[in-house]
Amino acid sequence: MKKLFLFIGILMSLNVAAQSKYQKGMQKAFTLWGEGKNTEASQLFERISKAEPQNWLPPFYAAQIEILGAFGVKEEATLTAKLNKAKEFLNNAKSNSENNPEIMITEALLNTAYIAFDGQKYGMTLSGKNAQLYAKALAIAPKNPRVILGNAEWNMGAARFFGKSTKPYCDEIKRAIKLGKEEKIEEEFYPKFQVKRAEEVLKQCQG
Template identity: 40%
Template sequence: MTKIITTIALFICTFFFAQNKYEEGMAKSLGLWGEGKPTEASALMERIASAEKNNWLPNYYVALINTTEGFNPANKDKVNALLEKAQNALDQAMLISPNNPEIMVVQGLIYTVMIVQDPMTNGMKYSPKVMEVYTKAKMIAPENPRVAFSKADFEINGARWTGADVNKLCEEIERSITLFENFKSDVPFYPNWGLDRAKESLKNCKK
């Protein structure tokens, strides 16, 4: 009996130690990103992903970090490598967590970077893909703030080229802000970005 209790205690200690290492690593990686060190943040997150094979979040953040860097004009020469890393990581996240609306939002962002980099070549090719992935995400999670905002924001940017009315889309941006303010998750390090971008987008709507 003592042996069984010792084994259980050892297992529990090992589990909590692993959890603490995971949480420390995630916090450090996100901290590096916040300090403007995306390369270091991505590298650490990749190491965490290799250890956390059943957790979609580390690969999600590898994809998000590199996709975000793809929007940076200073990275124009690196964008293909950034998007390749992002897509590979996102594919791994999808295998772990299929039909995850948070992952779908990042997929939409990857396609959007491709459009931004070469609108003439990629606009017609990837715009339908963006709308397809956002529409699917909205069907799964209509109250997810990142889904609501990302879809409306993409459509607003498209409307600038077509001259379409954006009033209803601006209302959707406003709705997403309410969703952001009410959104909660008990999962540590669950995505919580987007509120600032939504508020900025709403300001531009009202100009």
């Protein structure tokens, strides 16, 4: 019996050590990202994903860094390389978390990066996919503030493109902000709602 308790104790201590290493790695990656060291942050998230092959969060954040870095890119080869890499990360995340609305809206953001680069080339094929992704994410998580905001932003962009008013989406942004402030996240490192950024989007909407 003593040996059994000893074995259980060793397993628990190993688990705590692994957890601590994971936590430290994630915290460091977020710090690097916050300091604008995007390449280092992405590489660290990638290394963590290999050490934690069943965890969707590290590849998810690696994908986000690549996608956000694709906006404003001037060379199509650079854009494609970044977004292909992001797609690999998202596929990895998806394999560990199916029907995840956070991954769906990040896929939509990836498509948006292509459309922002060349609307004529990518708009026709990817706009419909984005509409489907947001609809599916909203069906799964109708009160998720990130999903609501992402959908509203997408619709605002489409409205601007066609010369229409963005005001119809203001209430959705306000609802996202309200839900974001009330949201209680229990899972460590789970995506958080960025209230300040949402408030900036709301200003653009009312403008």
